[in-house]
Amino acid sequence: MKKRIICTISIFVLVAALCSGCSGNPFKITDSFASYYAENKEEAGSDLEGMAAELAVVSDSEATDPNYQSNDYADLLINDSANEIVQSYHCFDKLYPASITKVMTALLTLEHGNMDDEITLKHDINLTEDGAVISTLTKGDTVTVSQVFHTMLIKSANDCAVILAEYVAGSEAKFIDMMNERAKELGATHTHFVNPNGLHNNDHYTTAYDLYLIFKEAVKHEEFVDTVSSKDYTMTYTTAKKTQINEYMQSTNYYLLNEFPVPEGVVMYGGKTGTTSMAKSCLILMTKNKKGERFFSVVLGAETKEALYSSMTRLLEKTTN
Incomplete structure (x- = not known):
């Protein structure tokens, strides 16, 4: 069974502690934990992961959480304003991200696409x-990139991720290469993508920490934040027969739908869910507290939807302290 941990520790302090036993160049204070980890992975990566997994013991209330009995569970809470890790539980373990993968697909679409462009589907998107x-959407339909983008993130439509991949790169295979290259550039060195939507594949994995890095980059784009904070959306497109179709959808984020209450004092800026039978229930969020401090929180591998939101709520409650 994994040792249970929770921590409140400065990222810089954590890295400095790790570096005391590292070979190679002495540690230099950089602008983020990510840059250190990316630059020193080969020499200090295992020590870093060990440190992240041995920081402290969970409270009695959290120790009873069934998620912490699982071998496939991780969580992470970072105070981005203070550059502090508030909680970390196996944040470097390789796990399945499910549809949180779509954050990277969204990021590359924002970086390489134009939301006003129109796409006419040349083929049906077949998922197994x-x-x-x-x-x-089906073959012959015409839709804007923006409409597909919103549907991918709000409804979590897997075909829309493929449509955007083909739009951006010309083929899904080329887009996957872009995903993996961009992950490395962001310091997400324990990530490997094999599709743009997160449908299960044993070789498609990431970590809670890597997802934080990718998500943090995505929220630099206003279009992304506006989309993941929307509780519903209507996609409008035109069929090959020139019929206009309106497809209404609601967010998969149950906080936005008030299915689960947001803790008092927490401002919800949205995020991305993910669920498959192997990944279980996953969620990444950006929030702020009344002080205006920004937080990123990640939960991967929760046993049920209820367990997911229970664990995430406990993380969010720590942001108001």
Whole structure:
């Protein structure tokens, strides 16, 4: 069984502690934990992961959480304003991200695409995973990049991720190469993507910490934040027969739908959910507290939806202290 941990520690202090036993160049204070980790992974990566997994013991209330009994659970809470890790539980373990993968697809679309461009589907998007969420788009339909972008993030439509991949890179395979290259550039060195939507593949994995790095980059774009903070959306497109279709959808983020209450004092800026049978229930969020401090929180591998929001709520409650 994993040792249970929670921490409140400066990122700089954590890295300095790690570096005391590292070979190679002495530690230099950089602008982020990410840059240190990316630059020193080969020499100090294992020590870093060990440190992140041995920081402190969870409280009695959290120790009873069934998530902490799982071998496939991780969480992470970072005070981005103060540059502090507030809580970390196996944040460097390789786990399945499910549809949180779509954050990277969104990021590359924002960096390389134009939201006003129109896409006419040249083929149906065929997905093999049972129960995979899809839109109503089919071959011959014409839709804007913005409409597909919103549907991918709000409804978590897996076909829309493929549509955007083909739009940006010309093929899904080329887009996946872009995803992995961009992950490395961001310091997400324990990540490997094999598709743009997060449908299960044993070789498609990441870590809670890597997802934080990718998400933090994505929220630099106003279009992304506006989209992931929307509780609903209507996609409008035109069929090959020139019929206009309106597809209404609601967010998969139950905080936005008030299915689960946001803790008092927390301002919800939205995020991305992910669920597959192997990844279980996952969620990444950006929030702020009454002081205006910005936080990023990640939960991966929760056993149920209820367990996911229970664990995430406990993380969010720590942001108001």
